[in-house]
Every structure is written in structure tokens, then in C-alpha cells.
Amino acid sequence: MEYMGDCNVGDFFKWSVLTGSIFAVLLMMVSFDSPRENNSLEASANMHLINDTEIPILMYHHFTEIESETSSTTVTVERFEEHMSALKDAGYNTITDDQLYRFLHFDEALPEKPIMITMDDGYESNYIHAYPILKELGMNATIYLVVNDQEKTPGTIPHLTWEQTKEMYKAGVMDIQSHTFDSHYYIESETDEGPALITIGKNEDKEVYLERIRKDLTQSKKIIESQLQKEVVTITYPYGATNEDVINIAKETGYKLGITVQIGTNNSESSPFKLKRLNVINQYDGGTLLNKIEGLE
Template sequence: MRTIYTLTFLGFSTVMAGLLTSCDSAKPEERTAVKAAPASLPDSAQVILASTEQASVAVTAPIINLSADAAAILAKPQVPILCYHQVRDWRDSDSKQARDYIVPTAVFRDQMQMLADSGYHTILPDQLMAYLTTGAPLPEKPVMITFDDTNLDQYTNALPELEKHNFKAVYFIMTVSLNRPRYMTREQVKELSDKGHAIGSHTWDHHNVKKYEGNDWITQVAKPKKVLEEITGKPVTYFAYPFGLWNKEAIPELKNNGMTAAFQLAAKRDEQDPLFTIRRIIASGYWSPIRLYKNLEGSF
């Protein structure tokens, strides 16, 4: 029996009144879902490059304008983007803080059911990029679901729940963990990509971007991007900052290494490069479906 959530939907055109404080500093019960900006260029996209060159590959692919005005991007209502880490049952050894990042399997199942029952539609980064840079339409009540860190339970526990509702997600992969115990294999990442999910980079070993120097950009960004492209057979141009931390110095480095957009958590967006400071909200393990619903509805 489908549960009907009756809170009022405020409408996609309503602009969020205030900005979120940092996810890391806010208590789970105090957090409000954030409308965020999107990420990057798939292999099938038709893209309007900043140099005005056009790379036209597929007629039906979204058009993305990388020279879009930053102020115009910032003025658009943001789309809520959820960030998940582990999807598994809590253990006695899990601290209270850790449980904020660990969503029990049944809670995740109920959250996904709530999204489906409430009419939400998952979107992928190229759709969001097209919306932000050209004003392309999105489905009613869009939401993006993202996963960080390559945890195996994202494949074993979360994926079946996504597939029940034909939801698609974005997986930000930390390449050092591939094929290790409790993490996904290369074959599983390839399968996710083949099923239509988006694959992005989450660095080699989760090193803080604000501390990079010298060859760190090669180790943490260039090489992982190449590895993921070899696995999926597709360009990888979406990036998620470890810990959600970024600085202005990182943006040109990411651009130089082939990234076209990057995801943070809930800090203020950069006024010159909003596509490299896309905002997300951590989906707390303490949130009931109705709590998640209120946060999503309140973000529009």
C-alpha cells in the first residue's frame, strides 16, 4: 500500500530564502535539504564550449553551455541533491556521529519509497547542467541521489532499492578502494555505468583538496579520472570534494584536469564558478522518510 505524504509542495519556481550552514557543523535534526547545482559532460552530450566551439555528438543529448553567465546560474532555483555514504544496519560499535553518515537499509528503503510515492524524479548531472546553463526543463519535483566512497553496500543494499523505482544515481568513486574488502569491484562500477548510473571521481584516497600541492593533482585527480574512464569506457568529468571541502585554488586545477563541474556539501557557492561548488545535503541515518520529505519540500 502506497503511503501518501500530504505536505504542500511549494513549486519549482520558488527560490530558497536562505543558504544552508555547513553540513558538518549542523545537527542532523537541524539540517534543511539544499537545492544544489549540477555537474558535467557525458560522452553523448552536445556541449557549447566556452570558446564557442561546438562538439555535437547526439541530437537527443542535453545541450550544456559552459560559457553560461555565473550570475544567471546562481539565480536559478537549486535542485535538491542528496549525499549518501554507507547503507547498512547500525552496529554497536558505530558512534552517534558515525550513524549520521550510515543509513540503515530499511530506512533507505523507506526513503526511496517516499520519493517514489511523493512524485519525485531522479535526474543525472548532465540534465542538471543543461537546466543551469541553458534553462532546459527538468521533470516535476527533480532530485539527485549521490553516493560517495565506493562502499560495497551501495551496490548490495542501495542499488536494489533504486531499481525498484527505476531511480538513477551518481556514484563518486574513490579509486584506491576498488576491489578491496567492503568496497566495490571494478566490474561492479562498470555494471553501474552500463545500467545508466553516472560515475564520478572522488579522488584516489580521499585526501583533502585544500592540502594538495605539486603532483597531488596528478595522483588524486588525473590518474583516478583515467582509471574510471578505462573501467566505464566513458568520459568522467564530475568530481566530489572529499569531506565537501574546497578552495578557489582547486577550481582551475580541476578544470586543467578535465573536470567540468564539482560537488561540495553545503558551504556558500563560488560566485565566479558555481558549477564547481555544487551543493549537496547529507542524508542522515537519523532521518525518517517524513523528515526527509519535509527537508526536500522546504528546499523549493
């Protein structure tokens, strides 16, 4: 063996073992630190994506096969199909109210280019016309029911039956949420009239008004949950009208989201009870609708 100066073989062996042990410890430290560093970078990247996510919510009501019946709240079946096909071809992915809730409250990631399709009031045309189109395209939407109008024709347009509603929900195509129990009308106040949800009636005081709203939101939620065996998380305000009293009652009665008709898109900084939408009209072809959505972002 080559001469090692003052170090004998035993000392050299001890020195080698010690050096190797130190090296092994350092290697383990690097190995343990790397995943944490990678996870941190990955979490940062995911948070960046969450913060950058914009979520348009489209608003529809009723569908018809007759062009002359279209209005600001009525779209032809042909046009609706064109809209949905345009969204799908452009890479949009439809999401549910539950997904939006988890995104806003828990930062859960959404699919790329998320979008919500919503339908107010609960018209039977949602079942007859919109449901088959969405099912064929592999998309979903949410219907917001005026619960007291179920199984009825309060005006000239019939509303959904519970049997139709259950079929769409169980198929995973239509989510079902609340548009109040029976507050989709205008009410007289002492000086004027306004949406029932935000107006103290001329024969009411503040306490009676608040109890009326609390009873309505509670009843709507309980009936839908009983009929469909699901949690109701969203209240969509009739006419888009809300105030702090309504929002506080919605929170107290178990709602997690509130949707208006204010024009705009939504992101991680949006108020969960003041979400924005875009009303879709029959004059928009597929390309126009995509441009309108992009203009919101």
C-alpha cells in the same frame, strides 16, 4: 452591370486584383509573425521554469542492515528504501550528473521536481543494498569513487569491485563519477593538518602541491573513463573541502562540476564547482526527509 461612376469594368477588375493582393500579403505577414511570437512566448515560459528550478542533492555513504551500526554516514537499508519511496510518492524525479551539467551550462530543461541521489566513497553496500532498491523503483543515483580504494577494504568496510561498478552503470541505475584517486585523508602541514586536497604538506612547496592535485584528479578521471567507457564530468571533494586552486585544476583537467557538503539546494544561478548537498541521516524518516528538502528550497 451596375454603373460604377467614372470607373469602367477594366479599372474595377484591376482595383479588385490589387486589393486582393495587398490583403493576401498582409495575411501572410500575420501568419509568419504569429509562430515567432508564439515561439518567443514559449521560450520565455521555458526560461521562467528553468530559473525557478531548485535541485536538491542528497548525500549518502554506507548502508547496513544493523540498526546499531548507523552513524552520520551510515543508514539502514530499511530507512533508505523508505526515503526513496517517499521521494517517488512525492513526485520527485532523479537526475544524473550529465543532466545537471547540461542544465547549468546550456539551460536544458529538467523533469519536474528534479533531485540527485549521491553516494560518496564507493562502498560495496551501494551495490548490495542501494542498487536493487533503486532498480526496483525505477530511480537512479551517482556513486563517487575514491578510485584507489576500488577492490580493497582500506578500513573495515569493503569497497566496490570494477565488475560490480560496471554492472550498475550498464544497467542505467548508477552513474559513476570521481571522489579523487587517493586524496580522502588528512595531511600534515607546517603548522597543522587538513584535508589532503586543499593542504600543502609540510614537505611540499606550492608547486609540488599543485602538481600532486593535478596528478590525482587526472588519474581518477582517466581510470574511470577507461573502465566504463564514459566521460567523467564531476569531482566530489573529500570532506567537502575545496579552494580556487583545486577548482582551477578541476577545470583544466576536464571536470565540469564540483560538489561540496555545504548545506543547501541548487539552481540556474549556482556555481557549477560549488554545488550544495544535504547529508541524509538514519534519524530522518520519509516525512522528515521531505520536510528537510522543502526547507532548503
